[in-house]
Amino acid sequence: MRIVVDLTRCQSYGQCVFAAPSVFRFHGEEALEYDYTPDDQFREQVRWAAAACPVHAIILDDQDEQPKHISHKENIMGGKA
């Protein structure tokens, strides 16, 4: 999972910080910092954070789920399942 926050839209409401404090945090009074590629264990929290953002500034990219499907297929085709 990758995250992009459109900082031109972010109004520092802090909803994402409450929803996923391990991923989003404030540096100083209003500067939002975040992990671009959070661990999978925070996936649900990040989705809540994106849903909670009042200005829809958080964009999620779940493309890294694809390789899991590919490797699963490869396992089946390779007879390792």
Ligand code: SF4
């Ligand atoms: S919830 Fe949205 S507007 Fe608020 S700090 Fe997070 S990204 Fe910025």
